[in-house]
Amino acid sequence: MTDFNEIKETLVNLDEQRLIELVNEALEKDIPPGDILNKGLIAGMDIVGEKMENEDMFIPEVLMAAKAMSKGVEILKPLLSDKETQTRGSVIIGTVKGDLHDIGKNLVAMMMESAGLTVHNLGVDIAPEEFVRMIKEKNAGILCLSALLTTTMPMMKQTIDAVVESGLRDQVKIMVGGAPVTQAFADDIGADAFASDAGSAAKSAKALVA
Amino acid sequence: MNLMGLQDGQYRPLSPEQIETVHEASLKILEKTGITYEQGLEDTVQLLEDNGAAIDRDKKNIKFSKDMIAEQVARAPEKVVLCGQNPKNDLHLTENRVHLGTGGAAIKILDPKTGKVRSTTLKDLYDVSRLVDQLDNIHFLVRPCIATDIDKADYDINMFYACLAASSKHVMAGVNDEQGLHNVIEMASMIAGGPDKLAEKPFISVITSFAISPLKLCTQSTHIMQEANRNRIPVALSSAPMAGSTSPLTMAGTLAQLHAEQLAGITICQLTRPGAPLLYGGIPGMANLKTMGYSGGAVECGMMNASIHQLSNHIKVPNYNSAGLSDSKVPDAQAGYEKAFTVLLASMGGANYIHHSAGMLESMLTIAHEQFVIDDEIIGNACKVLKGIDIDAEHLALEVIDSVGPGGNFMTSPHTMAHMRKEYYNGNGVTDRKSREKWEQDGSLDIRQRALAMAKKLLAGPKPSHIPEEIDKEIKEKFNILL
Numbered sequence: 001m002t003d004f005n006e007i008k009e010t011l012v013n014l015d016e017q018r019l020i021e022l023v024n025e026a027l028e029k030d031i032p033p034g035d036i037l038n039k040g041l042i043a044g045m046d047i048v049g050e051k052m053e054n055e056d057m058f059i060p061e062v063l064m065a066a067k068a069m070s071k072g073v074e075i076l077k078p079l080l081s082d083k084e085t086q087t088r089g090s091v092i093i094g095t096v097k098g099d100l101h102d103i104g105k106n107l108v109a110m111m112m113e114s115a116g117l118t119v120h121n122l123g124v125d126i127a128p129e130e131f132v133r134m135i136k137e138k139n140a141g142i143l144c145l146s147a148l149l150t151t152t153m154p155m156m157k158q159t160i161d162a163v164v165e166s167g168l169r170d171q172v173k174i175m176v177g178g179a180p181v182t183q184a185f186a187d188d189i190g191a192d193a194f195a196s197d198a199g200s201a202a203k204s205a206k207a208l209v210a
Numbered sequence: 211m212n213l214m215g216l217q218d219g220q221y222r223p224l225s226p227e228q229i230e231t232v233h234e235a236s237l238k239i240l241e242k243t244g245i246t247y248e249q250g251l252e253d254t255v256q257l258l259e260d261n262g263a264a265i266d267r268d269k270k271n272i273k274f275s276k277d278m279i280a281e282q283v284a285r286a287p288e289k290v291v292l293c294g295q296n297p298k299n300d301l302h303l304t305e306n307r308v309h310l311g312t313g314g315a316a317i318k319i320l321d322p323k324t325g326k327v328r329s330t331t332l333k334d335l336y337d338v339s340r341l342v343d344q345l346d347n348i349h350f351l352v353r354p355c356i357a358t359d360i361d362k363a364d365y366d367i368n369m370f371y372a373c374l375a376a377s378s379k380h381v382m383a384g385v386n387d388e389q390g391l392h393n394v395i396e397m398a399s400m401i402a403g404g405p406d407k408l409a410e411k412p413f414i415s416v417i418t419s420f421a422i423s424p425l426k427l428c429t430q431s432t433h434i435m436q437e438a439n440r441n442r443i444p445v446a447l448s449s450a451p452m453a454g455s456t457s458p459l460t461m462a463g464t465l466a467q468l469h470a471e472q473l474a475g476i477t478i479c480q481l482t483r484p485g486a487p488l489l490y491g492g493i494p495g496m497a498n499l500k501t502m503g504y505s506g507g508a509v510e511c512g513m514m515n516a517s518i519h520q521l522s523n524h525i526k527v528p529n530y531n532s533a534g535l536s537d538s539k540v541p542d543a544q545a546g547y548e549k550a551f552t553v554l555l556a557s558m559g560g561a562n563y564i565h566h567s568a569g570m571l572e573s574m575l576t577i578a579h580e581q582f583v584i585d586d587e588i589i590g591n592a593c594k595v596l597k598g599i600d601i602d603a604e605h606l607a608l609e610v611i612d613s614v615g616p617g618g619n620f621m622t623s624p625h626t627m628a629h630m631r632k633e634y635y636n637g638n639g640v641t642d643r644k645s646r647e648k649w650e651q652d653g654s655l656d657i658r659q660r661a662l663a664m665a666k667k668l669l670a671g672p673k674p675s676h677i678p679e680e681i682d683k684e685i686k687e688k689f690n691i692l693l
């Protein structure tokens with residue numbers, strides 16, 4: 001459907017105003033809001049994500065696209081059924097205790113959000129108990145842990161252990177990342193997935209809850 | 211050839227008016243926007259309030275007046291001497307005197323045997339510190355890598371121990387916490403012969419990343435910084451924004467924000483202990499806008515790191531900054547030119563304590579033995595530039611020209627003999643200037659292979675510990691030394 005192409009293109013071109021117009025026009029034409037979201041906005045963001053991975057786009061442009069998209073989502077949200085808003089699961093993300101690095105973690109959060117996931121970004125220096133509490137509170141499907149220091153990597157393991165202990169391990173998929181983290185380390189501590197950058201992190205998260 | 215501590219400042223990216231403009235902009239930032247803080251810094255905030263800062267505790271905001279900054283910054287020493295365990299390695303940091311050395315906390319190494327990348331160990335730290343000790347153009351030792359094979363509780367003491375055992379050059383590193391700092395000071399005092407002697411000749415100093423750019427105090431590091439001040443240990447006030455992510459995209463904006471962070475940090479130190487020895491620690495960096503990673507090898511890093519020295523020089527505080535990073539993953543041509551550019555620019559800017567200048571790859575994440583050897587050569591070349599060209603009767607050599615006469619040659623002239631070891635930078639041996647035939651005979655080795663062979667040779671030599679034996683025993687009784 002051509003409308004979706006235009007929505008996708010407009011998003012990739014970072015034209016927020018036009019995007020909002022297009023979303024409203026689509027609604028007027030009685031196109032189902034779920035389709036506008038999935039086939040238009042999210043599909044558009046998938047293209048943006050791909051461009052980001054190929055380094056065809058600057059991250060600030062990607063962030064602009066994400067912002068434009070969320071404006072579109074705001075319009076659609078009241079019109080979507082509960083099921084539709086929940087489709088892709090909710091994510092808890094934070095930097096583990098003792099670690100204050102957040103630039104990469106925030107990028108990951110942003111990319112996941114624009115991939116259609118509901119993301120709760122807890123911030124930095126987050127204790128295992130706090131992660132556990134938030135998984136419960138938000139009924140999360142994915143837990144994302146970030147660490148940039150070799151000294152805080154063990155805290156990832158401790159956090160996973162706390163999740164196991166709380167009995168919530170079967171409910172959540174756990175992803176880990178950050179410059180010193182490797183796939184081998186992720187396997188070692190019993191995480192479900194590792195990604196080395198924000199684009200692949202979002203892809204992998206979508207795959208985990210698909 | 212001693213090429214340490216040369217005066218420079220020929221490369222001045224900022225004009226005097228521009229320096230003034232940036233400085234004023236920074237003061238405005240501190241007056242209008244202020245800085246923020248988090249829980250745990252109540253005492254520091256109180257100290258600032260008692261001395262004139264405007265505090266908004268609800269918003270966790272601290273604003274500084276121009277006068278307050280001027281008064282406190284004036285207390286910071288104009289000259290800081292960072293000593294080596296061996297006095298020949300003392301660094302006199304002031305004005306435009308240039309020193310270059312290693313930089314810190316890499317987590318990976320290109321294994322010298324296999325060439326494959328792997329995590330760094332305490333033994334790696336010890337080995338590369340021994341390399342640094344023997345490479346003459348590397349003037350100081352900032353702990354180049356992390357020991358990923360030991361417990362966090364044993365980190366700080368073992369890191370400093372490995373450096374001090376392996377090298378008699380000045381040793382600087384960050385510490386994880388105040389307990390770590392106290393242990394390190396205690397160990398260094400044992401070597402120095404007491405805390406007073408250590409304060410008199412500080413052969414260790416501490417990097418404190420007190421700022422989380424933009425404009426936020428890090429609670430833990432600010433505590434460490436103030437505790438070091440109280441113990442008369444010199445500190446480098448590291449703040450390292452990345453243009454485009456944690457500071458404005460523009461170089462001017464990054465410099466203004468960074469200078470503001472430094473003015474605030476210096477103020478805290480001088481209020482904690484008037485006259486506390488410190489290095490202005492602005493490290494302007496850049497984000498790679500395609501990934502938001504750190505772009506250490508960008509030529510603009512060299513430009514900004516020269517400029518930041520102009521700003522520190524403006525307030526008469528010696529500075530610590532960064533050059534010689536590369537984004538390359540291996541010691542290749544990219545690593546070579548990125549390092550050469552930024553090292554030369556920062557050196558020609560007159561920066562006092564340029565770290566990250568030897569051994570690093572992948573923007574701070576990786577080190578390699580061969581890279582230390584190559585970078586020693588790059589630093590040597592850069593310092594030679596600072597030395598300039600001597601113009602006087604002896605160097606003009608008119609008499610020699612006359613006596614050799616038109617059509618003769620200078621190869622056997624006594625003047626040539628007298629100057630041939632001093633006039634030119636002779637290199638550390640890694641640079642190839644052979645004929646192709648000779649080079650082929652010697653195995654057609656490229657720079658990486660030659661550098662690796664040199665490093666291997668240096669490490670195969672004797673392993674003197676720079677810590678006297680009796681003291682070493684005491685240290686090992688007291689602390690859990692794992693080396």
Ligand code: B12
Nearest residue numbers: 100101102103104146149150177178179197198315384419
């Ligand atoms: C910027 C930075 C800082 C800033 C952080 C600012 C901020 N708001 O985050 C400041 C100055 C505050 C800082 C402080 C410190 N730092 Co620092 N820092 C860096 C630096 C230069 C860049 C990190 C960064 O932002 N990269 C850009 C982002 C986009 O990349 P990223 O974080 O890797 O994230 C990507 C991926 O890893 C992945 N990812 C990240 N998280 C997650 C999570 C999940 C679930 C997934 C799937 C993927 C994923 O996707 C991201 C996007 O593509 C690195 C060096 C480097 N080159 O990495 C050092 C570095 C990490 N820091 C280091 C150190 C030592 C420190 C300090 C201890 C310094 C000191 N001596 O006081 C303090 C520690 C403070 C603390 N307790 O955390 C060392 C770590 C050594 C070690 N032991 O492991 C490094 C390697 C530098 C070095 N060699 O010295 N640092």
